[in-house]
Amino acid sequence: MEIMGSMWLMVALATLGGFAFLKWIPKSVNPWVYESPLGDLRYSLPPGDLGWPVIGNMWLFLRAFRSDEPDSFMGSFVSRFGRTGIYKVFMFGCPSVIVTTPETSRKVLNDDDAFKPGWPTSTTELIGKKSFISISYEEHKRLRRLTAAPVNGHEALSIYIPYIEEIVISTLDKWSKMGKIEFLTELLKRRAMTINIPGFAYHKPSVMEALEREYTTLNYGVRAMTINIPGFAYHKALKARKKLVEAFQSVVSERRIQRKQTRTPQRRKTCWIP
Numbered sequence: 667m668e669i670m671g672s673m674w675l676m677v678a679l680a681t682l683g684g685f686a687f688l689k690w691i692p693k694s695v696n697p698w699v700y701e702s703p704l705g706d707l708r709y710s711l712p713p714g715d716l717g718w719p720v721i722g723n724m725w726l727f728l729r730a731f732r733s734d735e736p737d738s739f740m741g742s743f744v745s746r747f748g749r750t751g752i753y754k755v756f757m758f759g760c761p762s763v764i765v766t767t768p769e770t771s772r773k774v775l776n777d778d779d780a781f782k783p784g785w786p787t788s789t790t791e792l793i794g795k796k797s798f799i800s801i802s803y804e805e806h807k808r809l810r811r812l813t814a815a816p817v818n819g820h821e822a823l824s825i826y827i828p829y830i831e832e833i834v835i836s837t838l839d840k841w842s843k844m845g846k847i848e849f850l851t852e853l854l855k856r857r858a859m860t861i862n863i864p865g866f867a868y869h870k871p872s873v874m875e876a877l878e879r880e881y882t883t884l885n886y887g888v889r890a891m892t893i894n895i896p897g898f899a900y901h902k903a904l905k906a907r908k909k910l911v912e913a914f915q916s917v918v919s920e921r922r923i924q925r926k927q928t929r930t931p932q933r934r935k936t937c938w939i940p
Contacts, residue, residue: 722756
């Protein structure tokens, strides 16, 4: 009996040791790859956790983001590393630093020399490499002048007010019948439809609903990991983007034909999904 008990104890200890070893090894890969080359500078990094290889902290982030308590992601860092206001993480395939205090955030946002805007690869691929989020400051100013011109001023905006008013009324009525909604997703979806609705003003409700579904799929992909495999959110978002581009291109082509036929300048609203 004593021999059997000793054997079971050894098996249990070996199992626990194996689990601890398997957990420690993967968690050590990212620090070894990204922190070791820094030399002594790595000791100046803020506290935090780089997570697992490739995945990093994305599982925890996405789980928290889609739950009823999105603040639980940062809450886990505060509970483990204290309320320092700055933490190292590994998200969207890159080692990163998150700041959470107003003072630090203000410094980052106001220091254009030390900090440059950037976006995850998945966002850039889905929104477009020539979209506002990916172009230079000078190009951004030029495109902003072009896209803002058709909607600047009271006279220009008055053309779109009926469309916007119709969307707002129908949206509030739809939300009241849906019960519990995911507010951010619904808000982004309606915002996108408000921006692009003039091009689809005369389409059937079924077409508009199909576009709304594609926008929702695209929105989920922006917040997902860059895994282009069938079944994953990013793969679905790429397909949704392709369908949206085709829909917008058909409207642009139709407007061009109408313009050639009428030979009269028309007000137009540009939809940007390069």
